[in-house]
Amino acid sequence: MELQLFDTYTRTVRPFEPLHPPEVGLYTCGPTVYDYAHIGNLRTYIFEDILKRVLEYNGYRVRHVMNITDVGHLTSDADTGEDKMEKGSRRTGKTAWDIAAEYTRAFQSDLNHLNIEDPTIWCRATDHIEEQIEAIETIAANGYTYRTSDGIYFDTSKLPDYGYIGRLDIEGQKAGARVDMGEKRNPTDFALWKFSTPDVRRQMEWDSPWGVGFPGWHIECTAMAAKYLGEYFDIHCGGEDHITVHHPNEIAQSEACFNTRLANFWMHGYFLQLDDSKMSKSSGEFLRIQTLIDKGYDPLAYRFFCLGAHYRAKLTFSWDSLDAAVTALQRLRQASYEWGEPGDTVDPDYQARFLEHINNDLNMPRVLALVWEMVKSDLPPQIKKATLLDFDRVMGLQLATWQPTVEVIPDEILVMVEQRQIARAEKRWKDADALRDAVTGAGYEIEDTAQGPRVRVKASKA
């Protein structure tokens, strides 16, 4: 089955054909590095990683670009307010540059924990000021901009189909009017370049044809994507929140600049929800990967948890759900480990069904169901192992290298276990049970196997 993907721009699932096979250009909107990423953010990067791996599984060579936004995001609405980097700087006493570096490292560490492949190219907004200025100049030369007292703005009314990807109701937005217009001509207009305010000295500011200042948020993606992937490339990804603001603006800039809609496919990962609200940085619970690790969870259990839902549906997070994922993943790992070394061949029937599911717009929940069916099948262990490891090229659960942790059991516990064995041999069942209880009370558990008793730390969640 050929690869089919949902394209937000057309709102359809349609066949994916690379523009320049076998290479695929993939741009994924990266983080603004003013704070840690939470697990909701990370769900989107997991989705994008699955997408990339599916492309690779299909034999394409993926050129993957991810940006790091280290300037330009404003804390408040309508392109007013304070730069997040500068605000973070004031909060911590560090320089904006240090903060960017620190949270960039933290973000990359999170990706590693989740076994998310690194992009081919990382690019920082502050390293591409020239490119952004050039793009703005082109947009201005083509007549899509105007100047206000605080910056250069994009005039969205100049584009008849502005907001098409978001199916924006422009008239309705005007009627709603929740947005502070400032000097903007239309509610949907946005800043391309912001001027530094004379009274406040910014840590991050650059010279430009319009005056000292800094680029708006949206222009960096357009400029960098075009630089590394060309003015029209295969797939552009982001979170669902980008459907209505960021991506319409990127497309508007690209139309004004290159006369393209920048990417052939626009794909969006949907939000992780807490029991009753989405996870956001400004409110609600802020769960990081480190939070999970601190609670004793394996980060890959979170990855497994995310695989249980389709990327285009909201996913409800709860500790119970995560615990369920922990148990399931652990069982899968144990089964896989016990199969031993993989054989040379992958089961063709399961592989065909696997391909059908991943190529059907990345249906990972179906893949998991298929995995369990395969696990329970009567295929020889070597074939199962080879097949599972083949699937894991996409799932990314590191099943090839997993092995049970070796636990150190204190001598006094081992002595009790030994005494219990003696008691059992002599059929002194009461004594044997008392010893089991004592061992259990000490936090260990005994499992009698054909090879004798096995002792381990009493199972907790991880």
Add this chain to the structure above:
RNA sequence: GGCGACGUGGCCAAGUGGACAAGGCAAGGCUCUGCAAAAGCCUGAUCAUCGGUUCGAUUCCGAUCGUCGCCUCCA
């Protein structure tokens, strides 16, 4: 105020206009076990409610209720 999405067994979550509505976790039963664990097997949902279209709807349309998201930094 405007726009939109969703509502499937205890929880998470796939899916389809028509034959048994995936899978995981939990629960219950059974097998195995001196006991226990592990493992294996088995068990359950008429798909929010009310109408409509249709030979037939959980799947299409409308309404109602509920939940959530976007419109403002946000994955």
